[in-house]
Amino acid sequence: MNETLVRTAGATPVKDGVVDCDIHPLPARPDDVLAYMPERWQEHHRVYGSHFRAPFRESSPWPRAAPAISRRDAWPPNGNMPGSDLPFMREQHLDLHNIEFGILQVLGFATGSQRNLDYSAAIASALNQWQLDYWCNPEPRLKGSIVIPTEDPEAAVAEIERWAGHPAFAQIFMTPRLTEPMGRRRYWPIYEAASRHNLPIGIHGGGHGAHATTGGGWPSYYIEEHPTAGQSAQALITSLIVEGVLERWTNLRFVVVEAGFAWVPALGWRLDKHWRRLRSEVPHIERLPSEQMHQHFWFTTQPVDEPERPDDMRRTFDWIGWDRILYASDYPHWDFDDPRYAFPFRLSPEERAMLFRDNAVSLFGLA
Amino acid sequence: MARYVVATTGDIPVGTNKVVTVRGREIAVFNVKGAFYAFLNKCPHEGARLCHGAVVGLVRSDEPGTFEYTRQGEILRCPWHGWEFDIRTGQSWVDPENTWVKNYPASIERGGKLVEGPYKAEVFPVSVEEDYVVLEV
Amino acid sequence: MSWRDVKPIDCDIHVVVPHTGVLLPYLDDYWRDYVTVRGVRNLDMTSYPPTAPLTSRPDWRPATGHAGTDLALLRRHVFDELGAQIAICNVVWGAQALHHHHLAAALCRAVNAWVAAEWLDREPRLRASIVVPWQNAAHAVEEIERCAPDRRFVQVLLLAMADQPLGREHYWPIYEAAARHGLPIAIHAGSAYRHATTSLGWPSTLLEDYVAQASGFQNQLMSLICEGALSKFPDLKVVLVESGVTWLPAFMWRANKIWRAMRMETPWVDRPPAAIVRDQVRLTLQPFDAPPDAAVVERVIEQIDSDRTILFATDYPHWQFDEDEVIPAGLSADLARRVLVDNALATYPRLESLS
Ligand code: FES
Secondary structure (H helix, E strand, O other), X not given: OOHHHHHHHOOOOOOOOEEEEEEOOOOOOHHHHHOOOOHHHHHHHHHOOOOOOOOOOOOOOOOOOOHHHEOOOOOOOOOOOOOOOHHHHHHHHHOOOOEEEEEEOOOHHHHHHOOOHHHHHHHHHHHHHHHXXXXXXXXXXXXXEEEOOOOOHHHHHHHHHHHOOOOOEEEEEEOOOOOOOOOOHXXXXXXXXXXXXXXXXXXXXXXXXXXXXXXXXXXXXXXXXXXXXXXXXXXXXXXXXXXXXXXXXXXXXXXXXXXOOOOHHHHHHHHXXXXXXXXXXXXXXXXXXXXXXXXXXXXXXXOOOOOOOOHHHHHXXXXXXXXXXXXXXXXXXXXXXOOOOOOOOOOOHHHHHHHHHHHHHHHHOOO | OOEEXXXXXXXXXXXXXXXXXXXXXXXXXXXXXXXXXXXXXXOOOOOOOHHHOEEEEEEEOOOOOOOEEEEEEEEXXXXXXXXXXXXXXXXXXXXXXXXXXXXXXEEEEEHHHHHHOOOEOOOOOOOOOOEEEEEEO | OOHHHHXXXXXXXXXXXXXXXXXXXXXXXXXXXXXXXXXXXXXXXXXXXXXXXXXXXXXXXXXXXXXXXXXXXXXXXXXXXXXXXXXXEEOOOHHHHOOOHHXXXXXXXHHHHHHHHHHHOOOOOEEEEEEOOOOOHHHHHHHHHHHOOXXXXXXXXXXXXXXXXXXXXXXHHHHHHHHHOOOOEEEEEEEOOOOOOEOOEOOOOHHHHHHHHHHXXXXXXXXXXXXXXXXXXXXXXXXXXXXXXXXXXXHHHHHHHHHHHHHHHOOXXXXXHHHHHHHXXXXXXXXXOOOOOHHHHHHHHHHHOOOOOEEOOXXXXXXXXXXXXXXXXXXXXXXXXXXXXXXXXXXXXXXXXXX
């Protein structure tokens, strides 16, 4: 029997609304965003531009699977970048897949990875206003993420204060590869502000961090690098738990985006086992790490893990907890997951509702 | 099994494809070096429309660091997750035993023959002096 | 039947170099003076502080000094109490983390000679891994050639994190020599600390470093597969030691998935990565990182879908389990038998005289 045809046979209808927790918008023209920056930073952008801890200004050190990391069919008819054309996004994704709400994740400009902190802050402010004007206002199904200059927590908090409570913004946006692990104190002001405003923090895989993408050095190939998002996610969860961030701000909610999910149960088991042994090193951690994980973390499904036996996907969701799984498409990127075909087993109506909609609606307070 | 005329050969230049709908099925017809192949326009993985895929060659290697690139123009990479399919057979390269795209026999017929024969030409108007791509569906 | 009746083969126990002084008799004059004059006294590794709870189970800790330094205690714990018929000892030690690769070579040579003389000669049930100066592949090959005639050395020891990913061609001469001599490559938890232990940077605690080892192993497997090292040496077995086990299914699913998408990038990987893992990769049992829930363990074992993959190991004297609870509930009797003895025999050609 053809496994992949089974996938098709099990197609999940999208007649009920779907919340897509990962949509990537881009500006049709950089000027659309630059216009929101002070002249000084527009000039900086034109003359110097991005300055990363990475060899290339505009591309990844590992050539991606496809141009603009995108589905080959996601280029709008006007020839602009994938994800830059709202009418085309509506036609190809929002309407086709009955997306009731979509959470924008703004990777363009790689804000959190900029080495020039003032430039980073200027980009963040501009991107937030741009999300509102170009996406959330014209298309209320789309909810923004507050982009912050992560490495300058003071400026990051100012940006959070500026947008917190605005109904168009659903969460704070971060990428995990930074100067230090995410739980370290330099980032605590961000968590304090998120806690105060009860805003979820979406952590989307990626960023040009200060460190090799594996503990054993730099991999050669994209085929190796792509799965490292999963290991980065494990490191960020470990760091946030072990540094005590979740014991300090008990209402924090983190969404791990674009890291898959199959690794989640094993991380919890491993953390528990070794925490029990090394407890005396971290006496400030009083709650079982796997419990903290379940309480504070949500996981988006994309890129959907594909167990050899489809039923193991169900079992993985059982282990993680169905209330913590969120559908995400990653539109318009190449590793996009189609809500109809990504889950090759039969979902009960309750499971389907949780996975595709209800978990996200209650997490982000969508209405 | 009925035969459908879906295009003139000139409609589909070498290396390109045309999408036709026959009996409610969306079918992509590819021209590989002058021969025509047709398959369902839907990837068996997550359903991408294969007509948007990249037409490439087949890379193989007996030795790490070497790249033997053959059959250029005969392999389709799915426009989403890049699974490779042999355009001639619809078979998946990464999982040949279990995964393939449903394909349909395609042939070239002379218009003069078509107007006489038992073909369903409603998909496409036929004139005597051209060559046509005919699908069996 | 108790698992001890089977007389298991313990594929990971630790012998510890208490200080560099014990190696002096095994160093030549230049290096003996180097070590003495320069004060190279202690190369204990950051990953295993001798006094940390992880490093020794309380009832295995000697009254004084480091656990894993006393043969009489080791005999009692590993052979008498845990009932092993054979135990493979791994010396995880700082020679493999030095930047000075010639010094590393001298110290590895000394440590292997010390292991042979002080441990293997005195306890015939012990086997050992060859500690190699992987910083310099030529030196590492020399050390393999030197030790290989002694068939009590059953594998070659590397660590989970180093300068560059382990699939890189830098390491291939090591793999070639190992395969030629019927020596698996053991990759043991640990780091040379060339890079932060996580892709996000340096965590604050030993706990995080240790949890991150699992990610390190995943990255290394991906490297060994994608660089073609495992295809290049199809007879080579890689044993992940002290790696944890339950992360393996998720790793294989993800590796298969990205391979289907990106096969064209590394076309020498001509079958799904999970198939390569099942053929060539083995994992030691402890620390077994599952909850104490037989149903979960059963399911994970089903997902691994190979009764050849897991090798019995206590990780003595590291504290991974209490009493004799080394076999997790949820392993069938058949699988347990394979894990306890058969899989080690199939993995280590140099143990064949036992079968
Ligand atoms: S939809 Fe074609 S490879 Fe996934």
